[in-house]
Amino acid sequence: MVLVAQLPAVCAACHSGRPQPVPDRKGLYRQPPFRELGIGCENCHAPGQLHVQARLKGKPLRGKIDNTIVNPDDLSPWLADNICMSCHEEGDARVLRSGKRYTDFRPGTPLSNTLLVFSPPRESRFCRRRLPWTPTTLLAMKP
Ligand code: HEC
Numbered sequence: 001m002v003l004v005a006q007l008p009a010v011c012a013a014c015h016s017g018r019p020q021p022v023p024d025r026k027g028l029y030r031q032p033p034f035r036e037l038g039i040g041c042e043n044c045h046a047p048g049q050l051h052v053q054a055r056l057k058g059k060p061l062r063g064k065i066d067n068t069i070v071n072p073d074d075l076s077p078w079l080a081d082n083i084c085m086s087c088h089e090e091g092d093a094r095v096l097r098s099g100k101r102y103t104d105f106r107p108g109t110p111l112s113n114t115l116l117v118f119s120p121p122r123e124s125r126f127c128r129r130r131l132p133w134t135p136t137t138l139l140a141m142k143p
């Protein structure tokens with residue numbers, strides 16, 4: 001194990017490839033601390049081991065799509081967006097589900113299985129930050 005200058009696991013989950021933080025230990029990582037330094041293929045395509053094995057053996061595809069790996073193009077738009085949202089949708093609060101870690105999210109699965117992202121509705125956020133109106137005023141203005 002190794003101490004990575006107090007890099008919180010939460011930052012590493014968005015800013016590196018495959019970090020290996022020790023759960024609930026600040027700045028402590030397994031060796032090697034990062035299986036990939038930069039954000040890499042598996043951050044968007046999920047683990048690729050099955051895919052590599054199948055293709056190296058020259059196995060033919062079973063159906064129309066290659067189901068040994070996640071291609072965001074074959075997902076529903078929401079599940080595809082969830083991949084990007086896992087790092088880009090900050091919201092006002094991000095809350096891990098009980099017993100989950102940031103690194104538990106797998107592309108192709110709903111982000112909400114791992115993590116919930118909370119934001120106030122758009123109107124109220126707009127009002128609070130930019131205008132001296134309350135959300136109620138804005139609702140009242142709607143035709
Ligand atoms: C939810 C994912 C997420 C988390 C958690 C996160 N970041 Fe980021 N961070 C991003 C993204 C995405 C950007 C790029 C934003 C952009 O360019 O619009 C960014 C940008 C940055 C930048 C600016 C990089 C530049 O080129 O200007 C720094 C520095 C940074 N983050 C440090 C941190 C640190 C330190 C932590 C932990 C305390 C952290 N981040 C946590 C997603 C995250």
Ligand code: HEC
Binds near residue numbers: 039040042043072
């Ligand atoms: C930031 C997310 C992201 C990363 C990182 C990423 N991809 Fe992708 N990849 C996508 C998305 C989204 C698509 C589907 C978009 C499309 O096909 O137009 C895709 C599609 C693909 C496809 C299918 C293209 C096709 O014509 O059907 C291949 C192959 C692929 N990626 C390989 C890789 C490899 C190899 C890496 C690492 C070197 C990588 N990707 C890294 C997001 C990513």
Ligand code: HEC
Binds near residue numbers: 083088
């Ligand atoms: C593992 C986390 C992660 C995932 C997944 C991810 N991103 Fe990013 N992305 C980042 C970080 C971190 C940065 C900022 C890098 C920096 O500034 O050095 C970034 C940068 C970007 C930028 C450049 C922003 C700028 O201001 O220059 C775009 C565009 C982008 N990502 C789009 C996407 C899309 C689209 C997807 C989904 C297909 C995606 N990202 C998935 C973490 C992620």
